[in-house]
Amino acid sequence: MLFLGVVACCVPLAGCATPQYALRPAPMPEESGEALHIERAISAVQGKEFEQEGARPIGPAERLRGFEVQPLVDRLSRVTERPSLRYRAYLYPDEDPNAAALADGRIYLSTGMINYLAQRGGRPDELAFVLSHEIAHTVAQHLVKRYRTMQQRQLLIALVAAGASAATQQASPAIQQAGQVAVNAASLLKDVADSGFSQEQELEADQLGIRYVIQAGFEPKAALALLQDFERFENPSPFLRTHPYVAIRRQYLERYLAETGRLGAAPAGGVDTRSSPAQTAARTARLKQWREAQRLYPVGSVSWNNLQRQIDALEAQR
Ligand SMILES: [Zn+2]
Numbered sequence: 001m002l003f004l005g006v007v008a009c010c011v012p013l014a015g016c017a018t019p020q021y022a023l024r025p026a027p028m029p030e031e032s033g034e035a036l037h038i039e040r041a042i043s044a045v046q047g048k049e050f051e052q053e054g055a056r057p058i059g060p061a062e063r064l065r066g067f068e069v070q071p072l073v074d075r076l077s078r079v080t081e082r083p084s085l086r087y088r089a090y091l092y093p094d095e096d097p098n099a100a101a102l103a104d105g106r107i108y109l110s111t112g113m114i115n116y117l118a119q120r121g122g123r124p125d126e127l128a129f130v131l132s133h134e135i136a137h138t139v140a141q142h143l144v145k146r147y148r149t150m151q152q153r154q155l156l157i158a159l160v161a162a163g164a165s166a167a168t169q170q171a172s173p174a175i176q177q178a179g180q181v182a183v184n185a186a187s188l189l190k191d192v193a194d195s196g197f198s199q200e201q202e203l204e205a206d207q208l209g210i211r212y213v214i215q216a217g218f219e220p221k222a223a224l225a226l227l228q229d230f231e232r233f234e235n236p237s238p239f240l241r242t243h244p245y246v247a248i249r250r251q252y253l254e255r256y257l258a259e260t261g262r263l264g265a266a267p268a269g270g271v272d273t274r275s276s277p278a279q280t281a282a283r284t285a286r287l288k289q290w291r292e293a294q295r296l297y298p299v300g301s302v303s304w305n306n307l308q309r310q311i312d313a314l315e316a317q318r
Contacts, residue, residue: 018199018248019199019200019203021252021255021296022203023207023256023259024204024207024208026081026208027081027082027139027140027141027208028081029081029082029139029140029141030141030144035141035144038103038143038144038147038148039103039104039141039143039144040103040104041189042102042103042143042147042189042192042193043102043103043104043106045189045190045193046100046102046193047102047104047106049193050090050092050100050106050108053092053093053094054092054093055090055091055092055108056090056091056092057088057089057090058070058089058090058091058109064091064114065114065115065117065118065122066118066122067114067117067118067122067124067127068124069089069091069109069127069131070088070089072124072127072128072131073087073088073089073107073131073135074087075216075217076128076131076132076135076212076213076216077105077135078216079212079215079216080135080136080139080212081139082138082139085104085105085138085139086104086105087105087106087107087135087138088105088106088107089107089108089109089131090106090107090108090109091108091109091110091111091114092108092109092110092111093110093111094110094111094112095110095111095112095115096110096112097110097112097113097115097116097117097233098110098112098113099113099130099131099133099134100134101134101135101137101138102138103138103141103143103144104138105138107131107134107135107138109130109131113130117130120226120229123222124218125213125218125219125220125222125223126222126223126225126226128213128216128218128222129209129210129213129218129220129222129223129226130226132208132209132210132212132213132216133205133206133209134205134209135209135212136204136205136206136208136209136212137197137201137205139208140201140204140205140208142197142201142204142205143192145201146192146195146197146198146201147188147189147192150188150191150192150195151188154188199245202249203248203249203252206223206249206252206253207252207253207256209223210223210253210256210257214262220257220262221257221262221263223253224250224253224254224257224289227246227249227250227253228250230246231246231247231250233246251292251293251296252296254289254292254293255293255296255297258290258293258306258307263290263293263310283314283317286314287311287314287315290307290310290311290314291311293307294307294308294311
């Protein structure tokens with residue numbers, strides 16, 4: 001759920017497999033009665049928590065430190081696979097820069113996120129990525145999927161428990177199982193609401209989100225700079241400091257943009273003999289990014305060669 005949330009998937013000794021890079025298919029939203037019911041039920045739990053924290057709707061024409069949040073949400077949601085849902089932006093008081101999506105289309109931004117983006121220069125392209133990442137969680141129905149996974153796990157536990165007690169108490173397994181599931185239904189909703197998203201789902205939200213950013217006419221490279229800066233927010237504990245999570249998100253997004261030709265060609269033209277220190281620094285940073293992206297590919301592959309051409313062109317300008 002949380003844009004910057006540390007995903008609790010790792011037990012230090014067990015390690016944590018980093019998900020493989022993958023090209024994600026466009027989601028096909030399921031709007032069955034059951035799916036909508038799950039979405040509403042989980043959103044009711046989460047919405048109440050935000051309400052208790054002091055969240056409020058952001059007005060349709062309201063400007064927050066220069067950002068027109070709701071018009072941005074509208075522009076992005078129109079290009080998604082689920083434009084019919086009502087996407088509404090909310091603000092909640094929290095100085096940590098964060099954002100969250102509810103399954104029913106509500107999107108929450110912390111005051112810290114607005115302030116952080118404003119301090120970075122107030123670029124709508126950066127806010128567009130934050131919002132589109134959240135919208136993507138909703139469009140791809142990540143919480144519905146999580147609910148069903150957890151429900152199946154619970155059902156299995158209930159079946160095993162019912163079977164065990166039926167053997168000793170001669171009660172009907174079906175009755176016991178039904179009782180067990182009913183008892184756990186409310187706690188299941190709470191568990192899903194509290195559990196956050198998996199790393200896979202976060203990576204999917206990044207890739208879907210950047211597609212919406214591009215389709216809505218924003219600059220996708222803003223997302224890379226933003227994720228790069230987020231790396232300094234990662235939990236400073238010794239174990240998590242080496243956690244590659246935000247770095248992986250940026251690398252995978254960069255790879256996706258490289259594959260889809262969105263990183264942009266190196267500036268054409270001859271050698272710039274009058275580079276300012278800022279231009280030189282920008283070039284060095286870009287070279288470093290491209291070299292990192294290149295490491296994700298086998299040497300000599302098409303994408304590797306494409307990146308190498310861009311690197312060569314940029315280096316020729318030095
Ligand atoms: Zn997320």
